[in-house]
Amino acid sequence: MGISYRLSHSLLLSVFCLAVLATESFGIDYLLDGEWKFQPVQVADFTVGEDERAKTNSAKDLADSEWESIQVPGYWDQPAGGWPWSSPRNKGGPHPKHDGEAWYRHRFTVPENRFPEEASGKGFHATLRFESVSAQASVWLNGIFVGRHLGAFGPFEVNVTDALLRNQPNVLSIRVRDKTAFYSSKTDAPPASSSRIPLGFDSNVGGIRGSVSVHIGPKARILDLAASTDSESATVEVAVSSEAIGNSSLVLELTEKSTGKRIEVGEGKPIGAVTVKSGVHRVRLRDFPPDSPPKSWSPEAPNLYRLTAKLMGVSGSLDVAETDIGFRSFHAGDGQFLLNDRPYFLLGAGSPPHYDLPGEEVMRSHLSQLKEAGVRAVRFAYEPPTERWLSLCDEIGLLAWVEGPLSVEEGTYDFANADLVRTASAEMKELARRYKNHPSLGVWTIGSGNLRNLSEKKSRGEASKALRAIAAEMRKIDRDAIVLPESDSRG
Structure with missing residues (x-):
């Protein structure tokens, strides 16, 4: 997130x-x-x-x-x-x-x-x-x-x-x-x-x-905090401003949200406490104590952890950034989805009323009722939701399929329009950077129904090229989700 x-x-x-x-x-x-x-x-x-x-x-x-x-x-x-x-x-x-x-x-x-x-x-x-x-x-x-x-x-x-x-x-x-x-x-x-x-x-x-x-x-501050996870470990990246390089140190802390228990990694010490020597600091969280291995995230057990990065100066804290993460892997292969390396059937429903911008009460009630009905995945159709929807999916335990705003709900797009493709690419990358830490986010699609509704071969080719290029750029940012050019292509 x-x-x-x-x-x-x-x-x-x-x-x-x-x-x-x-x-x-x-x-x-x-x-x-x-x-x-x-x-x-x-x-x-x-x-x-x-x-x-x-x-x-x-x-x-x-x-x-x-x-x-x-x-x-x-x-x-x-x-x-x-x-x-x-x-x-x-x-x-x-x-x-x-x-x-x-x-x-x-x-x-x-x-x-x-x-x-x-x-x-x-x-x-x-x-x-x-x-x-x-x-x-x-x-x-x-x-x-x-x-x-x-x-x-x-x-x-x-x-x-x-x-x-x-x-x-x-x-x-x-x-x-x-x-x-x-x-x-x-x-x-x-x-x-x-x-x-x-x-x-x-x-x-x-x-x-x-x-x-x-x-x-x-001016010495944290610019970004990201975590790429699987069911047993996480790779954390902390980006800092140039003013922090050489003049500060980083400390990482991991806390189980449901209990407030601090998870120690390696000899009971905080993770990090290292001098910042470059604009991006990377650390692998693994080798957890035998009595407290990380609990994986799934819809059946939505275990969340709070990851905290502290940028320390001579006189104390300069900046602190926090994000919730879940230890999980999600990918597809051999005609099936795999959650935490096990086959997983997406018992899904769509779409929540995210385009109506409802209040917190409606959002929580809607997702909770889906979960109680046995739903395990939701499709946010036609446009991406605000981030609060994904935070609730993290907490309640629902896998999220997020569609980009290139939907044919308002007709087919002209993918030969360079301004359109450039804006769409920039916007989807902004969203991927913002949402990448959410464990619930399992699938991205850039658009919906474009290839199915474009009749001319040339137009279909332009659309396919543009959508695939945007998807490729997003995969570089969000390495833990499946990224597809389109939903509902039907060939």
Whole structure:
């Protein structure tokens, strides 16, 4: 799963609804979810030039009190209810008929004492983290443009070190363009046929789809924490910033989640405590004590472990990253699936209502009822789920089949379109990097039904080439899952 930083209880600061997710001297995450300001851009607004509109709406001193309120995460045009499994509290988005562009603004303050001790002068690093924004996000902080991202499903980060204010109100402004901005609406053809981006289940929805947070820490920091496992061992990779090389050490800890028991590997010592000599540190976790071998993960026994990486400086912790892992292997051979090297039948069902962005209660209830009914695998069809779905699958014990957003639900794609293929590849690799530690994630597919629905031999060839190339790139990132070019190809 995506790495997280050591969490404590949420703390509400003043009127800015700033949740503090960590409270020690190392890296700190602030969750920015909740009530934001929102303004849709109407057709008449396009009489004003794009640059002028951006300058006005991103200004730190803009009076936005008349803007309406909206909840983040969520789509502005989320359909209300409608599905039998949706939460009755889902009232839908405030603008179900609005297509195109909208602006979001949010104010937050980071107190001086929340910066790391090493943050004198410019000795800190700050990053805005987005789980996903549909479909393009342009980001300003305090009137300073800090980054842009295209793709409705992939996680991304922007560096805000030079724009973030300490102990003063910060104003975050985001211009969001929905999926309709990236395909032609001037023809009767299905949206996918002219789209420059993968559309997933719904070709219209727009908004801040996932959580938003700001991470503040020293420049010497952990960039990524990944674990590739089998049923008896794990290979851990910790990527660090250049400032950490030669000036810090790494310590790894492994804890059984169900009991809180610390698992010692080799003479009862913490794993690691080694000087960081390169940008990526690798270690193999094996040779467990005879009385506490790792418990493998499966739907029948979803054993989880918390892997913690601590980056240590002279005066103590600089940064801490954590991820949940499961010891399991999953692959296919001789016409069958093999889980932990034993034949395993995927008693599956699909699809959960992940494209509706339901709340935690609905998500947990839906997956728990599937498990109680005897289901052991779920297919997240048409588009990838948010990460919380996979965390619940890890915990409850369900293998996950995740489809990429190149689905024929909105028509067949033009795989000769280089922009489409480039965006799809980047987005799927972003997702693979974020989700790769989830033991429940057993199968990736890049798309669904494209080869079956393309009639021309040339078009099928272009699609097959593109899908296979993306799958090959993803296999380099997620080595523990089966990665297929397509679902439902039927030859």
